[in-house]
Amino acid sequence: MDVMDAIMARRNIKKFKTDPVAREQVLSWLEAASYAPNHRMTEPWEIVFIGPETRIKLNHKANFGDAPVLLALLSQPASSQLARDENVIAAASFAQNFQLAATAAGLGVTWSSLGAAAHNRELMEVPGDYDVIGILGIGYPAEIPPVKPRTPITEKMRELP
Template sequence: MSIAKVIRERRSIKTDYKPDAVSEELVLELLNDAVYAPNHGLREPWRFVFVSTEKKKDFVERLITVYPPEAHEKRREMYSQPAAYLIVIMKEDPRQKQWEEDFSAVNCLIQNFQLLAWERDLGVVWKTNPHNWDPKAHAILGVQPGEKIVGFLHLGFFDKENPPAARKRTPAEEKFTRFE
């Protein structure tokens, strides 16, 4: 499959996950390719927390406590859908230039992971929910001062024969100018 085809066909898989477990071995295999994302100075500013299918229920019960009690059932239902989670955490450099380079690198790594996962029929949706910034969620995940959650990746296998429909993209020509 060409790179262009994978880029154009990849979708965020938000629902309808199969009940199959997502193995740590598969996630590590994908990450070991994804870490080849461009990153200035090879700082590799990322680290990962994997929530396995077997640990997901306990994780969800702890995570919903970040929200008000009246939101627990809705959040429990939403967070129980994926088979597993991969939380991507970035070390925050206090220097603005380095911070932006590192944030860009982590985003590239996540895109690499999504493309690699798609090739293996592993659905991913990259989420930035309010708990990403919540100190209570940071404590649950062991996020340290000077670290930032860049994304919660919801993981689960899906029926690749029936992926979500593509959404229209604006042609590059409509956002393209020439320096004169």
């Protein structure tokens, strides 16, 4: 699958098959994701693999679609608000790269913001000055949602003199 196909095929998966996902495969996608743009090569992302006990305590209403692999993506702290913003943007780019790599391999990802809640940050042992970019569930999709309509990009554009 080429990159344009992966971009157009990527969906937020709501339900996964129980088939296991090889850790080596996930690690290869994480490695590829690390090529995301990041200002001054700060590489501000950190990954936390979430085990069964923590997953239960997170108490997600749909159990992350029963995804067989669950991880949290964090963004490291920074010395200024601008640097923090740059770190969060870089970590979000990392997440997108990861999703595209998984999609190209025939797997899917769900991205949840549940990890940002204070009690969930504590459960995941997230230091207070870190940002939680999201909790990602990874697996083989049991169903792939249809494409949702998008606003034509020309309606989101403007030009300056």
